[in-house]
Amino acid sequence: MDNKPVNKENEGNSFELSFNKINYILMAVGIVLLALGYILLTGGGSDDPNVFNPAMFDSRRLVVAPILIVLGFVVEIVAIMYKSKKA
Numbered sequence: 001m002d003n004k005p006v007n008k009e010n011e012g013n014s015f016e017l018s019f020n021k022i023n024y025i026l027m028a029v030g031i032v033l034l035a036l037g038y039i040l041l042t043g044g045g046s047d048d049p050n051v052f053n054p055a056m057f058d059s060r061r062l063v064v065a066p067i068l069i070v071l072g073f074v075v076e077i078v079a080i081m082y083k084s085k086k087a
Contacts, residue, residue, distance in 0.1 A: 026079030030072045037068030 044056035 020084050022084065023079050023082055026075060026082060030075035030079055033068050033072030033075060035072075037065045037072055040065040040068065 040060055044053060044058060044061055046053040046056075
């Protein structure tokens with residue numbers, strides 16, 4: 001005789017998680033890209049409102065940071081939509 005405990009409540013109620021390991025890795029990469037983009041976007045201001053600071057219009061803030069932010073959002077969308085090929 002089998003002495004295994006039988007759990008009748010969970011019989012036939014198997015479920016599969018929506019996301020796999022690769023989805024979580026892609027989400028983490030997207031969050032890092034977003035955080036880096038927002039960090040690069042900060043700064044460039046002046047303490048004195050009467051003094052103009054040209055660092056506000058640096059290429060880091062106008063080009064690099066927005067590209068990283070958009071890339072981060074694209075990676076997040078791909079991470080959510082990605083479905084593994086396992087059958």
